[in-house]
Amino acid sequence: MTQPHDYDNIPGTYVYDAERGRIGYPLNMFCMSLNKVENRKAFKENEAAYLKRFPLTAEQRRTVLERDWLGMLKVGGNIYYTIKIAFCDGLTFQDVAGMMSGVPKETYAKMMLAGGRSPDGNRYTNAGVAADTGADVDSRAAVDAGTAAEHK
């Protein structure tokens, strides 16, 4: 059961709240394990085998193996945790931020140098405020889908 939140209409934003915390726990605890150098090594040697140590859903496993950074957030990933997979790959926070927002690395870096993404037009989803031109991303629907998959 999803309770509505007043932050649900912020576009392109996945607040790590109670629901995502419940769904994402195993995924994030896998990420946490990568803080240990021996685990980073074991993961890189055989990713699929290493992931079997954690009770991930099939979709969570897929997002990790395919490095679907945005997909991880939709199945309960917390950015402070999933970034540890990126560190393991030698990527930076900015590399991953670019990939999540769907633009080439250079375009993203240029946007940041020019002062970052403006809040104007990015405060509300279309559903939230019709006049705003923010990306229409219903991030909460993704959590519902994740919950459904988990309960199959």
Next chain:
Amino acid sequence: MAKIVAGIACSHVPAIGVAMDKGQTATAYWEPLFKGYEPARDWLAKLAPDVAIIVYNDHANAFSLEIIPTFLIGVADRFPIADEGFGPRPVPAVQGHPELAWHLAESLILDEFDMTIANEMPVDHGLTVPLSVTCGQPAAWPFKVIPICVNVVQYPPPTGARCFKLGQAIARAVENFPQELRVVIYGTGGMSHQLQGERAGLINRQFDTAFLDNLTKDPLSLTKLSHTEYMREAGSEGVEMVMWHVMRGALGESASEVYRHYHVPASNTAAALMILDNGSKA
């Protein structure tokens, strides 16, 4: 008696630490940011505090989602540097001040702030980057440190108003410590930034400027900002600014701004450094 003589607000972007550790601070990208840190370093070196209370958030390093303390105080005499997934930062271990830390823990709990107490914990960039920013690269940190962790990783973090009140309680406790100590308090994190989702990279200079202005003009109004307002206006990770209220609450009403530096971008983030004098010459 111990006294809080200054407050420092400081963003704790991990890339700032990496730039220092790799000797990249003079590059075209980083030079404008680091140049703005120099006057603050000089000011703090002259102030020469005995202890720093550093309010920060752990980023899945000392703590995982296994146990999520909303407010935590570190009482150890030494805090090792965390491996955050790419090896520990090459900076000195942090020396604690167990006597003052235990005094704070007892005082705060009896003052109705239910602190979690940590006898052992590594510290991550949330704490070490503000130290590097304000102290440079010494062989040993120039003062003792008491870490206070605030959860901002699992929603909801404590409210800004609650954080401000915690700061007030910290000030009361410090004043009751029977030893002459000059204490500074850091509020870290922020300013506007979003690290996740399609909206990653959000920066709101207007919001940040108003926030910095109001830290001295009208700090109480800032404590009324809701988490949703932070997230909508300053990015999902902009909500880290609640930690600045702990720092501000620990200072007197007449605390005055002595230095401000604001720069975009530091990786994905608007980075700020502000010093508030809390009667350091009194």
